[in-house]
Amino acid sequence: MKVGIIGATGYGGADLLRLLWQHPEAEEIITYTSSKQDLHIHESYPHLTAMYEQKLEELDAQKIASEVDIVFLATPPGVSSELTALLAQYGAQVIDLSGDLRLEDPDTYTAWYKRPSASSNLLNQAVYGLSEWNQAQIKEADIIANPGCYPTAILLGLAPLIKEGLIDPNSIIIDAKSGTSGAGRTPSLMTHFSEMNENFKAYQVNTHKHIPEIEQVLKSWNDKAGAITFQPHLVPMVRGIMATMYGVSIKPTSEAELRGLYEETYKESRFVRIRPAGSYPATKEVYGSNFCDIGIGYDERTNRITVISVIDNVVKGASGQAIQNWNIMNGWDEATGLNVVPTYP
Numbered sequence: 001m002k003v004g005i006i007g008a009t010g011y012g013g014a015d016l017l018r019l020l021w022q023h024p025e026a027e028e029i030i031t032y033t034s035s036k037q038d039l040h041i042h043e044s045y046p047h048l049t050a051m052y053e054q055k056l057e058e059l060d061a062q063k064i065a066s067e068v069d070i071v072f073l074a075t076p077p078g079v080s081s082e083l084t085a086l087l088a089q090y091g092a093q094v095i096d097l098s099g100d101l102r103l104e105d106p107d108t109y110t111a112w113y114k115r116p117s118a119s120s121n122l123l124n125q126a127v128y129g130l131s132e133w134n135q136a137q138i139k140e141a142d143i144i145a146n147p148g149c150y151p152t153a154i155l156l157g158l159a160p161l162i163k164e165g166l167i168d169p170n171s172i173i174i175d176a177k178s179g180t181s182g183a184g185r186t187p188s189l190m191t192h193f194s195e196m197n198e199n200f201k202a203y204q205v206n207t208h209k210h211i212p213e214i215e216q217v218l219k220s221w222n223d224k225a226g227a228i229t230f231q232p233h234l235v236p237m238v239r240g241i242m243a244t245m246y247g248v249s250i251k252p253t254s255e256a257e258l259r260g261l262y263e264e265t266y267k268e269s270r271f272v273r274i275r276p277a278g279s280y281p282a283t284k285e286v287y288g289s290n291f292c293d294i295g296i297g298y299d300e301r302t303n304r305i306t307v308i309s310v311i312d313n314v315v316k317g318a319s320g321q322a323i324q325n326w327n328i329m330n331g332w333d334e335a336t337g338l339n340v341v342p343t344y345p
């Protein structure tokens with residue numbers, strides 16, 4: 001198949017190129033740019049030298065729709081919704097890595113993203129691509145809203161408890177940390193070396209745009225789910241997210257019982273690995289891979305459950321899950337092109 005990547009000069013786009021290199025169905029890859037016409041992709045990313053050396057092509061939605069079978073949009077929010085509308089009009093299949101098409105309610109989008117939403121028509125066409133849980137809808141979709149990086153780690157971690165009604169949904173507190181690649185390639189005061197090295201920052205307290213995304217999915221799984229507390233932090237590393245989630249169990253339980261539930265829930269899931277008793281995941285253990293590793297704890301004294309979920313934000317949180325969704329859309333093995341051993345140490 002012919003694959004188009006818009007936003008290939010960003011981190012999500014570069015990681016799509018890395019993973020698609022070993023994807024047997026990606027016969028040709030065309031990279032598009034809004035600002036770097038005449039540059040070759042390896043000039044922007046020298047690590048791709050002798051692998052991808054093509055020129056970046058001009059962004060023309062109609063032309064793109066006519067020359068590729070699938071378009072990955074690794075573009076900022078606001079840009080993605082406009083491009084998806086155009087590409088869909090010309091009949092292209094789209095997997096959008098941004099948050100533009102994830103929220104069902106346009107007003108909620110506008111309230112949290114502080115910009116106009118995509119049209120209701122476009123939102124209705126988009127399927128939320130949480131690969132492990134929405135396979136049937138993803139299979140039938142032409143437009144995928146790829147989940148956010150934090151929501152991916154958090155929702156995979158909370159799903160068994162929420163779906164089985166084992167946790168009081170109103171007691172949930174999520175404390176999450178991300179590496180700086182989550183903020184993209186454009187340098188900023190927030191993430192540059194002198195600001196971030198030997199530092200640890202909380203940001204967007206109670207205002208992060210992933211809050212409504214997480215709440216929307218939890219609610220679809222369990223009617224009793226309401227508002228959550230979610231607090232993101234930046235840590236001085238490049239890749240990785242750790243989400244530590246706490247909630248009150250609705251009945252006394254045990255770690256072994258909870259672990260049994262997680263193992264059963266994810267026994268067919270190639271990319272979700274449940275840790276054995278006494279083992280908790282670290283971000284380096286999924287670095288560069290599409291895995292989500294989950295550890296479970298239970299404190300009998302407080303009746304609180306702790307779930308620790310880690311992913312590589314650029315892979316399972318963006319490019320890897322996007323490719324997993326492309327595989328599911330086409331009926332291929334969902335792990336095609338994604339059989340990567342995490343880079344360790």
Ligand SMILES: NC(=O)C1=CN([C@@H]2O[C@H](COP(=O)(O)OP(=O)(O)OC[C@H]3O[C@@H](n4cnc5c(N)ncnc54)[C@H](OP(=O)(O)O)[C@@H]3O)[C@@H](O)[C@H]2O)C=CC1
Nearest residue numbers: 007009010011012033034035074075076097098182184185
């Ligand atoms: N980084 C991460 O961990 C994750 C990112 N995401 C989302 O994925 C998307 C891409 O993120 P990321 O790669 O990190 O971002 P980057 O900032 O690294 O790259 C975004 C790319 O978008 C392109 N772009 C910018 N403005 C426009 C425009 N007006 N029209 C068309 N293209 C434009 C640019 O390429 P050019 O100038 O060549 O056109 C740029 O390289 C974002 O929506 C982000 O929120 C989601 C999950 C995780």
Ligand SMILES: CC(=O)N[C@@H](CCC(=O)OP(=O)(O)O)C(=O)O
Nearest residue numbers: 097098099148149178179182183
């Ligand atoms: C560290 C950092 O800045 N992370 C980004 C999350 C990246 C992401 O998933 O963004 P989208 O929802 O736009 O796709 C943030 O907190 O906004």
